[in-house]
Amino acid sequence: MSNFDYDLFVIGGGSGGVRAARTAAALGVRVALAEEKQLGGTCVNLGCVPKKLFVYGAHYREEFRQAAGYGWQLPSPPLFDWPTLRDRKTAEIRRINAAFDKMLKQAGVALLRGRAALIDAHTVEVDGQRYSAERILLTPGGRPHVPDFPGSELVLVSDQAFFLETLPKDLLVVGGGYIAVEFAGIFNGFGVRTELLYRGELFLRGFDRDLRTFICGELEKKGIGLHFNSDIERIEKRADGRLDAWLSDGRTMAAEQIFYATGRRANTAGLGLEQAGVATDERGAIRVDNHFRTSVPSIYALGDVIGRVELTPVALAEAMNLVAHLYQNGTAEMDYDNIPTAVFCQPDIGSVGLSEETARQRGYDVAVFRSEFRDLKHALSGSDERSLMKLVVDKQSDRVLGVHLVGGAAAEIIQGFAVALKAGAGKALFDSTIGVHPTAAEELVTMRQPV
Numbered sequence: 001m002s003n004f005d006y007d008l009f010v011i012g013g014g015s016g017g018v019r020a021a022r023t024a025a026a027l028g029v030r031v032a033l034a035e036e037k038q039l040g041g042t043c044v045n046l047g048c049v050p051k052k053l054f055v056y057g058a059h060y061r062e063e064f065r066q067a068a069g070y071g072w073q074l075p076s077p078p079l080f081d082w083p084t085l086r087d088r089k090t091a092e093i094r095r096i097n098a099a100f101d102k103m104l105k106q107a108g109v110a111l112l113r114g115r116a117a118l119i120d121a122h123t124v125e126v127d128g129q130r131y132s133a134e135r136i137l138l139t140p141g142g143r144p145h146v147p148d149f150p151g152s153e154l155v156l157v158s159d160q161a162f163f164l165e166t167l168p169k170d171l172l173v174v175g176g177g178y179i180a181v182e183f184a185g186i187f188n189g190f191g192v193r194t195e196l197l198y199r200g201e202l203f204l205r206g207f208d209r210d211l212r213t214f215i216c217g218e219l220e221k222k223g224i225g226l227h228f229n230s231d232i233e234r235i236e237k238r239a240d241g242r243l244d245a246w247l248s249d250g251r252t253m254a255a256e257q258i259f260y261a262t263g264r265r266a267n268t269a270g271l272g273l274e275q276a277g278v279a280t281d282e283r284g285a286i287r288v289d290n291h292f293r294t295s296v297p298s299i300y301a302l303g304d305v306i307g308r309v310e311l312t313p314v315a316l317a318e319a320m321n322l323v324a325h326l327y328q329n330g331t332a333e334m335d336y337d338n339i340p341t342a343v344f345c346q347p348d349i350g351s352v353g354l355s356e357e358t359a360r361q362r363g364y365d366v367a368v369f370r371s372e373f374r375d376l377k378h379a380l381s382g383s384d385e386r387s388l389m390k391l392v393v394d395k396q397s398d399r400v401l402g403v404h405l406v407g408g409a410a411a412e413i414i415q416g417f418a419v420a421l422k423a424g425a426g427k428a429l430f431d432s433t434i435g436v437h438p439t440a441a442e443e444l445v446t447m448r449q450p451v
Contacts, residue, residue: 002134006032008326009124009133011116011271014041016303016315017139018100023323025107032133033109034116034126038093039100041141042304043312046159049096050089051182054162055344057085058189062222062346066381080191082167089162118272121298125272135298135326138278138286139315140271142264142304151235154243155260158183167192168256172245174232175261176203178343181219183259185345188224195253196224199231204343208355208404210370214388215349215406221384222346232258266305283307290333292322309336340418342411347385350414353402353421356392364401367393369427369447375408376438389443391427393450398426403444413441 008024010017013035021033038045064078104111114127124131144157158179169192173184176198188194196203196219203226204212216226230249235258237243245253266285273280279287279295285307292300302322303315317334324330343349359366369391378385387407393400403417420430435442 002030004122004132004134006030006110006131006133008032008135008137009131010034010137010139011118011124012041012139012141012303012305013037013039013100014139014141014303014315015043015312016319017041017137018104019316020137020139020302020319020323021109022103022107023320024327025109027323027327029327031109032112032131033104034112034114034124036113036115038097039104040093040096041139044096044100045093046162048312050093050162051158051186052344053089053092054085054186055182055189055346058186059346061189061191062383066378066383069380069382082164082190086163115270117270118276118278118299120276121296135300137322138271138294138299138301138305139303139319140267140305142310143267144260145263145265146260147262149232149234151237151243152260154235154237155258157260161259169193170255171195171257171259172197172243172253172255173259173261174198175263176200176205177261177263178204178341180259180261181215181343181345183261184224185219185222187259188222189346194224195227195255197227197230197232197247197253199229199248201228203228204349206355207343207349207351208390208392208402209357210390211349211351211355211388211404211406214372215343215345215347218347218385218406219345227253264304264310266307268305281307291325291331292318309339311339311341314339338418338421340414342414344411347387347406347408348410348412350405350410350412351403352414352418353400354392355402355404356390359392359394359401365395366401367395367427367450369393369449370451371443371447373440373443375440377408387440389440389447391430391444391447393427398428400425400427400430405444407440409440413444417444 007030010021010033021031025031064074112126116124116126119125122132146152171187171192171194173180173196184194184196202212230247232245233248234246235243243258277296281287286301286305288294288301288306292302294301302318304310338353340352371389374386390404392402430445433445435445
């Protein structure tokens with residue numbers, strides 16, 4: 001029996017922390033987990049889950065309009081009650097919180113409610129009470145980052161957007177990542193006049209450029225105003241409460257609310273990293289090796305706080321790998337290649353593997369297969385929404401390097417093709433697979449001629 005109070009002490013009750021705690025406890029490890037807020041972390045409380053519920057809600061405005069083409073007669077316009085969605089979302093999140101609590105207790109994890117901080121390599125303090133542990137795992141997640149400029153205190157971030165008392169009549173979204181694009185679509189779907197401002201030439205950096213350009217046109221069709229190559233220098237509040245934004249290109253824009261989605265930072269404030277000797281990088285993320293060990297051998301970290309791939313399924317996989325490494329003689333090394341991802345805008349984006357640009361930069365001689373079309377659904381819906389499907393293939397080996405989709409079910413479709421890429425499937429295997437007709441997904445196995 002160890003002289004420590006616990007074998008593993010987890011700080012942070014997000015997806016990675018909960019998975020590590022539960023998995024280790026199931027192996028007989030004495031585990032404690034400290035969390036000062038609701039269990040589930042960003043994903044459950046202020047990210048993936050409530051955001052996806054809002055995305056579902058935002059789709060109905062367009063679906064109601066399209067239903068007329070299928071013979072449905074509805075009030076025009078349909079009435080949307082924001083408090084109903086907001087409060088039902090909150091109730092669902094509370095249900096999930098309770099389920100997490102129950103799972104941890106059933107697994108035998110000691111759940112400590114309060115703010116935890118490191119004292120040294122083997123000691124954690126939670127609200128004045130100290131606990132010793134053979135190993136400590138840090139999974140505090142991340143938080144929204146807003147740059148400092150005059151008037152920055154007036155802006156809204158995603159954490160607040162889930163609980164607005166009322167919806168604004170118009171909104172300016174600032175940012176170029178998936179959070180900015182998704183929330184622009186969400187608010188636009190709720191009937192809010194929405195503009196999206198990004199300092200770069202084109203949003204969704206890192207995705208295939210063809211996909212990025214294509215989705216621009218689709219978002220503009222939905223009525224979202226897009227503004228590139230500019231940024232906000234200052235914001236001032238009018239007497240009537242509206243906000244004026246002065247831009248770097250000399251323009252001004254006004255909106256009832258200004259929403260910032262300009263990245264996230266590691267949530268390490270007050271964690272005691274400096275006191276314990278845990279090193280961070282220039283962005284404040286915790287430095288770890290390939291086994292998730294920090295600069296202090298008994299302290300580990302994973303998930304968003306290490307700043308690698310900030311996705312919930314990645315944190316879950318990292319947690320499983322770490323527990324296997326520590327308690328089952330497994331390896332903690334992660335394979336970060338071919339991780340599928342989605343952007344829940346309207347229409348969806350799904351992507352896995354290399355973009356065409358990255359593939360060429362890495363020296364591949366690529367063949368590109370591309371199909372752009374109007375979904376069968378829209379033959380009667382009256383919508384001019386279009387879909388894009390693209391394969392990036394290595395000519396020499398025939399291996400499919402990337403799959404990139406824009407369309408109504410892109411996020412669902414991409415999961416299966418991620419398995420194919422992980423298995424190293426070649427284009428010939430795609431071609432020999434029979435498609436399901438009539439579906440959008442069959443395009444991925446029927447594209448024969450490169451562009």
